[in-house]
Amino acid sequence: xxxxxxxxxxxxxxxxxxxxLVVLVVDLFLDEEERWRxxxxxxxxxxxxxxxxxxxxxxxxxxVMFGGAYVVDDYALVMKGFFxxxxxxxxxxxxxxxxxxDYYQGxxxxxxxxxxxxxLVIASARDLITLFVALETISLPTFVLAxxxxxxxxxxxxxxxxxxxxxxxxxxxxxGMSFVFGFSGSTLLSDISTxxxxxxxxxxxxxxxxxxxxxxxxxxxxxxxxxxxxxxYEGAPTPVTAFLSVASKAGGLVAMLTLVYAGFFGRPEAxxxxxxxxxxxxxxxxxxxxxxxxxxxxxxxxxxxxxxxFMLVPFAVAPDGSxxxxxxxxxxxxxxxxxxxxxxxxxxxxxxxxARRTGSAELSSYNGLIKSSPALAVTFSLFLFSLxxxxxxxxxxxxxxxxxxxxxxxxTAAVVLGVIAAINSVVAFFYYAGVSRxxxxxxxxxxxxxxxxxxxxxxxxxxxxxxxxxxxVYPQLFAKLGEFAAGVG
Amino acid sequence: MNWFDSWxxxxxxxxxxxxxxxxxxxxxKEEYSIKVVALxxxxxxxxxxxxIAARFDYDAxxxxxxxxxxPWIDTISSRYHVGxxxxxxxxxxxxxxxxxxxxIYSWNHFPKPHTPKAFLALILVLETGMVGTFIAQDLILxxxxxxxxxxxxxxxxxxxxxxxxxxxxxxFFLFTMFGSAFMLLGFLAIFWQTGTFDIPELSAxxxxxxxxxxxxxxxxxxxLGFAIKVPMFPFHTWLPDAHTEAxxxxxxxxxxxxxxxxxxxxxxxxxxxxxxxxxxxxxxxxLLAVIGIIYGALACLAQSDxxxxxxxxxxxxxxxxxxxxxxxxxxxxxxxxxxMVAHGLITGMLFFLAGSVGERYxxxxxxxxxxxxxxxxxxxxxxxxxxxxxxxxxxxxxxxxEFPAILAAYNPLDALPLETFRSYMVIAAVxxxxxxxxxxxxxQRVAMGKVxxxxxxxxxxxxxxxxxxAWSPILLFVLALGVYPDIIxxxxxxxxxxxxxxxxxx
Numbered sequence: 001x002x003x004x005x006x007x008x009x010x011x012x013x014x015x016x017x018x019x020x021l022v023v024l025v026v027d028l029f030l031d032e033e034e035r036w037r038x039x040x041x042x043x044x045x046x047x048x049x050x051x052x053x054x055x056x057x058x059x060x061x062x063x064v065m066f067g068g069a070y071v072v073d074d075y076a077l078v079m080k081g082f083f084x085x086x087x088x089x090x091x092x093x094x095x096x097x098x099x100x101x102d103y104y105q106g107x108x109x110x111x112x113x114x115x116x117x118x119x120l121v122i123a124s125a126r127d128l129i130t131l132f133v134a135l136e137t138i139s140l141p142t143f144v145l146a147x148x149x150x151x152x153x154x155x156x157x158x159x160x161x162x163x164x165x166x167x168x169x170x171x172x173x174x175x176g177m178s179f180v181f182g183f184s185g186s187t188l189l190s191d192i193s194t195x196x197x198x199x200x201x202x203x204x205x206x207x208x209x210x211x212x213x214x215x216x217x218x219x220x221x222x223x224x225x226x227x228x229x230x231x232x233y234e235g236a237p238t239p240v241t242a243f244l245s246v247a248s249k250a251g252g253l254v255a256m257l258t259l260v261y262a263g264f265f266g267r268p269e270a271x272x273x274x275x276x277x278x279x280x281x282x283x284x285x286x287x288x289x290x291x292x293x294x295x296x297x298x299x300x301x302x303x304x305x306x307x308x309x310f311m312l313v314p315f316a317v318a319p320d321g322s323x324x325x326x327x328x329x330x331x332x333x334x335x336x337x338x339x340x341x342x343x344x345x346x347x348x349x350x351x352x353x354x355a356r357r358t359g360s361a362e363l364s365s366y367n368g369l370i371k372s373s374p375a376l377a378v379t380f381s382l383f384l385f386s387l388x389x390x391x392x393x394x395x396x397x398x399x400x401x402x403x404x405x406x407x408x409x410x411x412t413a414a415v416v417l418g419v420i421a422a423i424n425s426v427v428a429f430f431y432y433a434g435v436s437r438x439x440x441x442x443x444x445x446x447x448x449x450x451x452x453x454x455x456x457x458x459x460x461x462x463x464x465x466x467x468x469x470x471x472x473v474y475p476q477l478f479a480k481l482g483e484f485a486a487g488v489g
Numbered sequence: 490m491n492w493f494d495s496w497x498x499x500x501x502x503x504x505x506x507x508x509x510x511x512x513x514x515x516x517x518k519e520e521y522s523i524k525v526v527a528l529x530x531x532x533x534x535x536x537x538x539x540x541i542a543a544r545f546d547y548d549a550x551x552x553x554x555x556x557x558x559x560p561w562i563d564t565i566s567s568r569y570h571v572g573x574x575x576x577x578x579x580x581x582x583x584x585x586x587x588x589x590x591x592x593i594y595s596w597n598h599f600p601k602p603h604t605p606k607a608f609l610a611l612i613l614v615l616e617t618g619m620v621g622t623f624i625a626q627d628l629i630l631x632x633x634x635x636x637x638x639x640x641x642x643x644x645x646x647x648x649x650x651x652x653x654x655x656x657x658x659x660x661f662f663l664f665t666m667f668g669s670a671f672m673l674l675g676f677l678a679i680f681w682q683t684g685t686f687d688i689p690e691l692s693a694x695x696x697x698x699x700x701x702x703x704x705x706x707x708x709x710x711x712x713l714g715f716a717i718k719v720p721m722f723p724f725h726t727w728l729p730d731a732h733t734e735a736x737x738x739x740x741x742x743x744x745x746x747x748x749x750x751x752x753x754x755x756x757x758x759x760x761x762x763x764x765x766x767x768x769x770x771x772x773x774x775x776l777l778a779v780i781g782i783i784y785g786a787l788a789c790l791a792q793s794d795x796x797x798x799x800x801x802x803x804x805x806x807x808x809x810x811x812x813x814x815x816x817x818x819x820x821x822x823x824x825x826x827x828x829m830v831a832h833g834l835i836t837g838m839l840f841f842l843a844g845s846v847g848e849r850y851x852x853x854x855x856x857x858x859x860x861x862x863x864x865x866x867x868x869x870x871x872x873x874x875x876x877x878x879x880x881x882x883x884x885x886x887x888x889x890x891e892f893p894a895i896l897a898a899y900n901p902l903d904a905l906p907l908e909t910f911r912s913y914m915v916i917a918a919v920x921x922x923x924x925x926x927x928x929x930x931x932x933q934r935v936a937m938g939k940v941x942x943x944x945x946x947x948x949x950x951x952x953x954x955x956x957x958x959a960w961s962p963i964l965l966f967v968l969a970l971g972v973y974p975d976i977i978x979x980x981x982x983x984x985x986x987x988x989x990x991x992x993x994x995x
Contacts, residue, residue: 391636407677422670441647479564
């Protein structure tokens with residue numbers, strides 16, 4: 001069979017691949033002090049890749065390729081757009097961090113873009129092999145990126161830990177996939193869906209589904225598969241941490257969405273209880289441990305574990321069948337992901353900006369920040385309160401759609417999970433507000449210089465802050481995207 | 490003037506935000522321009538609300554006016570629906586009016602740390618949240634505005650508050666947030682049952698489509714959200730701490746407007762949307778209300794800090810408002826709305842006074858104060874006037890909030906247990922005696938007697954210009970509403986009559 005090439009549909013991936021190669025080659029011919037130019041190339045490349053995403057969305061036709069293994073539909077396009085923008089913001093917050101430190105520059109951007117390419121592919125993948133290859137394309141560059149501060153043993157530890165856990169989870173996932181393939185005789189999700197929904201499936205198939213999901217659970221650092229995250233987040237360069245906690249996590253979540261909704265949806269008993277436990281455990285453990293952190297990056301690491309738990313809630317309560325409740329839970333995950341991306345990237349951008357003065361992410365160094373840098377302290381507080389879900393900041397709407405999916409489902413299990421989520425929102429407020437209180441209410445230890453924020457970082461903070469505010473006041477912007485993306489083919 | 494009719498409410502809500510943005514652009518050093526911009530913003534906002542009141546059709550006070558219904562979040566069927574009726578209008582005016590007074594009062598005494606820009610910006614954000622809550626006609630819109638007030642008040646207490654501010658601010662925030670989480674769940678449940686967030690539409694349904702047991706559960710959620718805000722008896726513990734630590738203006742806004750968001754929520758949402766549950770819950774609401782009246786009064790008698798005493802008196806006064814609401818009658822709910830406005834003016838003003846006294850003497854301990862009437866006679870007389878108003882002396886505003894509420898408890902809605910409410914009436918009447926007790930006791934200790942030796946040599950100046958400008962209109966209104974209560978009853982009556990007719994069949 002001759003695969004038909006739809007160049008328009010593949011344009012984002014093709015453009016990004018081209019840019020990756022150009023960045024790699026150009027870097028070879030640049031002098032040491034000219035290396036920063038690669039970063040500009042990379043950022044232009046990401047924006048260029050965004051153009052075909054938009055034209056495809058305007059065109060509106062679903063495009064199916066490679067025998068159904070690769071689909072460009074509305075859902076894929078929304079996620080591709082999200083990944084490209086998230087990667088672009090990550091570039092903005094990396095420029096000065098990478099440029100000023102003693103780091104390789106060209107390679108950094110090369111690896112970041114490669115990982116982004118994997119995300120573009122994973123949004124379209126509708127087949128186990130494609131999903132796996134895309135996931136590895138996302139992961140492999142990030143193993144190296146986590147260890148980027150190569151003279152720092154903590155960074156090495158971060159990379160190694162992440163690598164070992166990543167490889168282990170891939171192995172578990174592949175093993176599970178092999179079961180699923182063995183029973184359905186196909187790697188296509190549409191075929192798997194038919195097999196899974198049929199009556200009287202073998203218990204071993206359920207084990208296969210379980211193991212496949214566990215593999216992705218590592219990726220989204222859901223409890224109890226989270227233990228790599230805090231150490232890796234703390235040791236890795238902070239822009240990489242931002243990337244891991246937003247884009248890479250969303251990559252895993254998108255894969256889970258596709259797998260569950262396009263593949264395993266007909267057999268909720270295979271995945272729903274697992275996801276329920278993971279959601280409840282991630283929220284509770286993430287929040288409780290975050291309460292006790294003294295390092296800002298570790299705090300955000302645990303907060304992102306907890307936020308991941310909130311994102312799993314709509315999955316865990318999604319009812320079978322294709323009624324409105326199923327759509328609303330799908331929408332909820334997508335909307336939560338988009339909003340979380342904006343506010344978490346913003347929070348990390350602020351952490352990086354503040355660390356420029358203090359050189360540390362210890363919470364005590366945040367005391368009295370308002371005295372020296374009022375704007376930064378207020379903006380960071382905005383992100384924190386948004387993460388806590390206080391209106392009129394975008395986070396409230398994310399929490400809102402999550403609770404709505406719980407009530408739409410209406411089962412006892414769903415309501416119990418909803419109550420756990422409600423209690424956790426209040427607990428989470430404690431540590432988010434705690435940081436804000438340090439910045440605004442406490443007195444600084446000594447007289448402090450104002451934080452000097454470079455323009456690129458400033459742009460990243462302004463962009464994410466604006467998104468957080470505008471979406472909070474007019475949530476329809478993202479709600480529309482969620483609605484647009486609802487349903488995976 | 491069609492343009493005005495469709496934009497007036499949006500203007501009155503968002504002018505403060507525009508003013509805040511302008512103010513943020515002005516550099517921190519230009520204190521005078523910052524203050525002028527803030528003052529202008531609040532004055533213009535007040536002006537717009539007065540224009541609304543002027544164009545309000547008082548013969549049709551029962552229905553929504555200045556109605557605007559535009560798409561907002563289609564995905565969840567929530568709309569930007571704003572409008573006012575006779576119940577919202579007095580509260581809207583109260584809010585914009587008190588905010589102007591607060592800005593004028595702050596003019597020359599910003600609490601430490603002296604940062605007018607941030608302080609005034611927070612007042613303006615607060616104003617948007619407060620006004621928005623009173624005009625919202627969509628549950629989600631209501632929720633968002635209801636929550637907007639949290640952050641500015643949190644920071645106002647936390648940054649500019651007293652020595653124990655950190656504890657007080659977080660306690661205030663956690664209590665309210667806990668309540669509003671359940672309130673939001675209640676709103677979602679209402680939507681899940683009826684398919685709409687629109688308050689007028691839901692009120693017109695009067696609970697049709699939601700079975701009794703579900704109504705009771707949803708009411709429980711709303712109850713938690715609103716009762717914590719009011720605050721009703723077992724949920725009141727955040728209030729004395731917040732008031733004691735808050736800066737003067739924060740206390741004034743908290744007492745004058747923020748507490749009303751809770752009672753307003755009962756009147757606007759809980760009663761008309763869930764009438765069957767309201768009837769089941771009313772005896773319990775009444776019980777908690779009278780416990781609040783007695784408990785608040787007794788707690789007042791045990792206070793040594795003047796501001797804390799006024800804070801506990803709020804618990805008692807809001808008890809009368811809740812008792813009026815719990816009777817589910819025309820008279821009771823009218824009295825409740827009147828009580829909200831009267832309490833807003835009187836207690837807000839008392840907090841101004843407590844702030845000024847504390848600022849002059851450096852303490853609010855009543856055992857150290859005394860002889861206000863000899864040292865600063867005007868301050869002393871105003872305190873006396875307000876104590877009379879607060880204890881419900883006929884002829885002043887406080888009377889018309891309390892007396893009809895007690896009267897309504899004699900004859901509650903037919904579906905309610907008569908004996909129970911008549912006993913509540915007796916208890917509430919005892920509460921008024923206790924109120925006279927603690928207010929006169931406060932007056933005696935603070936205003937009468939001799940100046941304590943430690944302050945004899947202190948040069949204490951009487952009321953200054955900013956205080957006069959901020960206070961005299963409030964005092965005037967306390968008197969005017971007392972002499973001619975129809976200013977408010979005339980506005981609210983139609984709306985309340987329609988509410989009870991739709992919800993409880995007259």
